[in-house]
Amino acid sequence: VVDIRKLYGQTGAFTYDPGFTSTASCESELTFIDGGEGVLLHRGYPIEQLAEQSSFMEVAHLLLRGELPTADEYADFNNTITRHTMVHEQLRGFYQGFRRDAHPMAIMCGVVGALSAFYHDSTDINDPAQRMIASHRLVAKMPTIAAMAYKYSIGQPFVYPDNELSYTGNFLRMTFGVPAEEYEVNPAIEKAMDRIFILHADHEQNASTSTVRLAGSSGANPFACIAAGIACLWGPAHGGANEAALNMLKEIGHPDRIPEYIKRAKDKDDPFRLMGFGHRVYKNYDPRASVMQETVREVFDTLKVKDPVFEVALQLEEMALNDPYFIDKKLFPNVDFYSGIILSAIGFPTSMFTVLFALARTVGWVAQWNEMISDPGQRIGRPRQLYTGPAKRDFVPIDKR
Numbered sequence: 580v581v582d583i584r585k586l587y588g589q590t591g592a593f594t595y596d597p598g599f600t601s602t603a604s605c606e607s608e609l610t611f612i613d614g615g616e617g618v619l620l621h622r623g624y625p626i627e628q629l630a631e632q633s634s635f636m637e638v639a640h641l642l643l644r645g646e647l648p649t650a651d652e653y654a655d656f657n658n659t660i661t662r663h664t665m666v667h668e669q670l671r672g673f674y675q676g677f678r679r680d681a682h683p684m685a686i687m688c689g690v691v692g693a694l695s696a697f698y699h700d701s702t703d704i705n706d707p708a709q710r711m712i713a714s715h716r717l718v719a720k721m722p723t724i725a726a727m728a729y730k731y732s733i734g735q736p737f738v739y740p741d742n743e744l745s746y747t748g749n750f751l752r753m754t755f756g757v758p759a760e761e762y763e764v765n766p767a768i769e770k771a772m773d774r775i776f777i778l779h780a781d782h783e784q785n786a787s788t789s790t791v792r793l794a795g796s797s798g799a800n801p802f803a804c805i806a807a808g809i810a811c812l813w814g815p816a817h818g819g820a821n822e823a824a825l826n827m828l829k830e831i832g833h834p835d836r837i838p839e840y841i842k843r844a845k846d847k848d849d850p851f852r853l854m855g856f857g858h859r860v861y862k863n864y865d866p867r868a869s870v871m872q873e874t875v876r877e878v879f880d881t882l883k884v885k886d887p888v889f890e891v892a893l894q895l896e897e898m899a900l901n902d903p904y905f906i907d908k909k910l911f912p913n914v915d916f917y918s919g920i921i922l923s924a925i926g927f928p929t930s931m932f933t934v935l936f937a938l939a940r941t942v943g944w945v946a947q948w949n950e951m952i953s954d955p956g957q958r959i960g961r962p963r964q965l966y967t968g969p970a971k972r973d974f975v976p977i978d979k980r
């Protein structure tokens with residue numbers, strides 16, 4: 580057998596790291612994770628403190644601008660984001676091209692990718708001012724675009740942003756307002772939703788963020804890069820896990836059936852996995868999952884509801900965490916395990932869950948993209964491969980094969 584690499588003089592060494600389990604692709608100042616200890620920091624601030632004490636707009640400022648804002652900076656940033664919440668009127672027509680039963684993530688991929696066709700004045704990636712405008716536009720328009728995807732799917736008229744409301748209050752009104760003028764934002768739900776956005780804001784070099792960086796490394800415009808991130812996030816092993824986790828919990832239906840599902844998850848011949856469990860980096864409790872669990876309780880108290888699915892989730896967690904398989908493999912609940920339960924209680928259909936994740940993660944994606952473009956050492960991302968195909972051979976005409 581001829582070693583084709585040697586034949587072509589490819590003798591240099593490179594690392595082979597499927598899934599990039601131990602390859603750093605960049606330097607970043609944004610987010611630190613200690614997976615062993617279950618620690619998540621954004622520019623040094625623990626996620627628990629941010630979730631408890633700050634707002635999503637403060638976290639967005641922290642990620643995009645580098646520091647938590649002063650009161651004046653906060654007002655200014657809010658004002659800037661608010662100015663960009665409207666979408667181009669012609670974009671409304673774009674939605675009509677989708678089937679009503681289209682998955683809202685399909686609509687998100689299409690509409691966000693199309694933004695570059697509407698905002699030509701913020702696609703020059705070499706101009707820091709244009710980059711910042713594109714970032715503001717993306718963060719500001721995402722709730723409008725997401726709410727429109729929802730309204731379209733249920734056949735209701737689109738609701739325009741009300742810029743007197745907070746970022747999150749505005750999103751809730753655009754989503755649930757029927758008629759919008761009579762919709763009153765419930766402050767407890769607004770707070771819970773805002774916290775969910777904080778918990779999803781950034782998570783260093785996960786698959787979708789790496790996709791955004793890789794797409795951006797070629798010089799692609801920011802709207803196209805974020806659309807690429809949305810497409811990657813959609814998968815059930817990533818952002819799609821919250822939808823899959825709730826579907827699984829509903830399918831389990833009763834605590835008595837949990838052992839059957841745990842047994843399946845441990846069976847090597849069964850592809851089934853406990854959705855919302857396990858993480859590439861966390862080998863301890865995902866700190867976002869603890870905050871999420873607390874938030875479920877708060878939302879249920881506010882709405883005065885009980886959901887048997889929450890009981891199933893709590894018991895499933897307890898059983899899994901005491902099972903040698905999950906202990907040995909260090910599999911703990913991740914952020915997606917409880918989020919679906921809250922989102923469902925607030926009134927979102929499961930198909931919107933990943934859309935909400937994309938909405939919140941947009942600020943992380945644009946912050947990471949900006950960081951990459953600003954790095955003077957930035958080069959196009961170009962992973963290598965281990966070629967395992969045939970050695971060089973001669974072409975055989977079709978009648979001789």
Ligand code: ACO
Nearest residue numbers: 816817818820844852853854855856857858859908913915
């Ligand atoms: N249920 C049962 N077994 C699991 C699970 C699970 N949820 N997750 C991992 N395992 C097992 C695997 O079968 C594997 O076993 P093996 O070593 O005997 O082959 C071992 O644990 C390691 O799993 P990998 O798939 O190699 O781990 P990886 O780091 O590649 O994957 C992932 C991480 C994708 C999150 C995985 O744990 C998973 O599929 N979880 C369910 C989906 C999910 O919740 N995704 C959300 C992730 S968080 C986020 O995106 C916001």
